[in-house]
Amino acid sequence: MNLNPIISAKWLFENLENPNLVILDASPRENKSNLIPEFTNIKIEGAHYFDMEGVFLDKENAIPNMIPNERVFEEECRKLGINNDSLIVVYDNLGIYTSPRVWWLFKVMGHAEITVLDGGLSAWKKEYYPTESIAKNEIFSGNFTAKYHADLVADAITLLENIDSKKMLVVDARSQERFGGLIPEPRENMLSGHIPNSINLPFEKVLNNGKMKPEKELKKIFKNLNIENQPLAFTCGSGITACIILLASELILENKKVLYDGSWAEWGQLGKFPVAK
Structure with missing residues (x-):
């Protein structure tokens, strides 16, 4: 599938039954832009939390938010159930804020089939599409392979x-x-x-x-x-x-x-x- 870098809530809803679909919630715990999320206690139904602040970064680097090691990225993506043929949709609860960073990270790690949900969680919620309470991620075993593009x-x-x-x-x-x-x-x-x-x-x-x-x-x-x-x-x-x-x-x-x-x-x-x- 040749994905547009951005898709609508309607497109995502119509593709929920795609067996390769993986939805990632990249909502930040805090932000330097002082933005306030409209929703904080819910996520798109079936979404997995993509933790940029605690997992998907170089923890040994004093500079914040730096790209994680290729192998770490690969291992953590597999835990989210991501495969090499996964179609990934990423969103956040600030409209469009942290989700483009995740989109870019996957591009850097060699995965082209990723897109950003335009308007994020708010756009989804306003269409009355299915949501659920936030819970701890289930551990999966995907086969995602990272290939760093310097x-x-x-x-x-x-x-x-x-x-x-x-x-x-x-x-x-x-x-x-x-x-x-x-x-x-x-x-x-x-x-x-x-x-x-x-x-x-x-x-x-x-x-x-x-x-x-x-x-x-x-x-x-x-x-x-x-x-x-x-x-x-x-x-x-x-x-x-x-x-x-x-x-x-x-x-x-x-x-x-x-x-x-x-x-x-x-x-x-x-x-x-x-x-x-």
Whole structure:
């Protein structure tokens, strides 16, 4: 199946009987954007919780939310009943917030059949589709095999070299105030500002009430950034909201795209890298 990066609640409801379907709930326990979920005690019926904050990250890295080891990712996905032929739908309870990060993680780990539920849990609930109380995940034994795609990830050294080479355009999903260094960072001991030569596209700009804006509007937004055909590197505070604008770009742009996984949580450390305001 050639999945669109985003699907509707209606599409998911009509495909619930697909034997390869796996629904992942990526709702965060907290968020740096101070968003408040409409629903906190329910999930889509049959969904499995995808724990980005406790499981699907590099626990040995001081930088938050970094990509987990390939083998760890594989093992934990198998526990969720994910197979190599699984059709994965991921959502969260903030509309579209953490779910694009999961979409990107699976792309990095070589699984193409994944899509994001537009509008998340709220969109599903408002259609009166089946939900259930949140419970502890059942342990399964899937056969998922991870294959890490390094070409979808950028590190700090690559971004540092890019300041002079300008091979990629760096797009920052943080707020205008954080990008401009006008307010303190939410994490302690972090500089304020942005990566030199980067541009700002706050993630909220591509969303409308928790749903992705129509492609016509997205095309206008990205056209105004003068992106043309150059490769794009997406960044944010810790690699979460950057995936929202990366997902938006995937809907309309053919440009090569990478995520700077360390994002400002790595770059903004005192005295490590050059900072612009």
